[in-house]
Amino acid sequence: MLKLRKTEIMEITAKERFQKKLNELQNSNHYFRIIRKPVYAIGMMWFRFEEGIVRNKKRFSIAIVTLMTATIYSSFSFPIFASEDEIVECKTNEMRQQTVNSQIINSEVYADMITIQDDSDDFLNTINKIQEVADISTEKAEEDKKNHEEQDYSDYQFSPEDWRYILVNKQHSIPEGYEENIKFGQIVTGRGVMLFDERVVDDLTAMIEAAGEDGVVLEIQSPYRDFTYQRWLFNRKISIYMSQGLSYIEAYQLSSQAVTIPNASEHQIGLSLDILTDNYFNLNEGFAYTVAGRWLAANSYRYGFILRYPKGKEDITCIEYEPWHFRYVGVEAATVIMKNGITLEEFWEEYL
Numbered sequence: 001m002l003k004l005r006k007t008e009i010m011e012i013t014a015k016e017r018f019q020k021k022l023n024e025l026q027n028s029n030h031y032f033r034i035i036r037k038p039v040y041a042i043g044m045m046w047f048r049f050e051e052g053i054v055r056n057k058k059r060f061s062i063a064i065v066t067l068m069t070a071t072i073y074s075s076f077s078f079p080i081f082a083s084e085d086e087i088v089e090c091k092t093n094e095m096r097q098q099t100v101n102s103q104i105i106n107s108e109v110y111a112d113m114i115t116i117q118d119d120s121d122d123f124l125n126t127i128n129k130i131q132e133v134a135d136i137s138t139e140k141a142e143e144d145k146k147n148h149e150e151q152d153y154s155d156y157q158f159s160p161e162d163w164r165y166i167l168v169n170k171q172h173s174i175p176e177g178y179e180e181n182i183k184f185g186q187i188v189t190g191r192g193v194m195l196f197d198e199r200v201v202d203d204l205t206a207m208i209e210a211a212g213e214d215g216v217v218l219e220i221q222s223p224y225r226d227f228t229y230q231r232w233l234f235n236r237k238i239s240i241y242m243s244q245g246l247s248y249i250e251a252y253q254l255s256s257q258a259v260t261i262p263n264a265s266e267h268q269i270g271l272s273l274d275i276l277t278d279n280y281f282n283l284n285e286g287f288a289y290t291v292a293g294r295w296l297a298a299n300s301y302r303y304g305f306i307l308r309y310p311k312g313k314e315d316i317t318c319i320e321y322e323p324w325h326f327r328y329v330g331v332e333a334a335t336v337i338m339k340n341g342i343t344l345e346e347f348w349e350e351y352l
């Protein structure tokens with residue numbers, strides 16, 4: 001006698017019941033004939049699906065258990081939110097080494113990402129295009145360099161009174177009344193009109209145009225942020241942490257490490273801005289590997305802009321490496337700063 005497994009018996013019964021129901025409906029309702037076929041097809045698909053689950057129940061169980069374990073495990077790790085101007089405490093040597101190690105790992109991850117995606121033709125084309133543009137940029141940069149070779153500005157008289165060198169960081173908050181006296185100029189971008197110190201608008205526009213000539217699109221982000229907006233960003237961070245069950249004090253402490261405390265942000269003086277590009281919208285280290293990131297790192301000083309928070313200087317700036325954040329200091333100081341690989345803080349110590 002043919003022995004049927006329990007599941008097979010159940011399956012036949014359910015299927016039979018379904019077919020019986022369809023027949024009943026067809027007899028009682030004339031119009032049901034029209035939709036009988038699709039309903040039947042859907043029903044059969046369901047039974048096949050169910051059959052698949054029953055046959056592969058071991059695999060499904062393993063998959064579900066793995067998924068649940070991963071979900072539970074990840075909910076224990078503290079969520080990290082993407083934010084700009086991440087303030088870090090000035091670090092001990094040991095902490096610095098950890099940061100350097102993690103940055104090396106990050107670079108390796110990016111390298112892996114490129115290797116993984118190597119199969120895609122589109123991706124290869126993009127990489128080739130990036131390479132071409134980068135070569136052109138390098139050629140142009142070399143040419144510009146020759147043109148400017150005689151100007152290394154080492155004899156330039158830098159004055160601590162110069163408005164372009166104003167130092168704003170965790171230790172030096174914005175002087176009282178500064179914001180009220182900023183004269184704003186407008187920058188027209190694809191994302192609308194934005195505000196910046198009017199004395200810098202020409203240099204910024206020249207930089208965007210020069211990049212454009214090299215085929216590099218620079219997207220300007222939050223050039224000027226007022227106190228109210230900075231405070232809003234800060235308070236929003238606090239409420240996010242509090243919604244995760246932290247007390248106000250704990251949330252405040254964590255927030256001050258993640259978002260610039262109001263009045264200590266360079267964005268409030270209209271001389272700093274974040275720059276991204278048309279195909280990369282994340283304020284993270286990956287920007288450094290884009291054509292725009294590389295172009296800016298190599299050329300921004302020609303227009304008076306410095307990479308304000310460089311890699312390896314976190315213990316001096318107290319801010320994480322930000323390849324997207326640029327600060328205007330004028331061509332003379334920018335040239336000295338970028339050529340000597342120093343920060344604005346070090347420039348103050350050595351030149352002012």
Ligand SMILES: [Zn+2]
Pocket residue numbers: 084085267272273274324325326
């Ligand atoms: Zn910024």
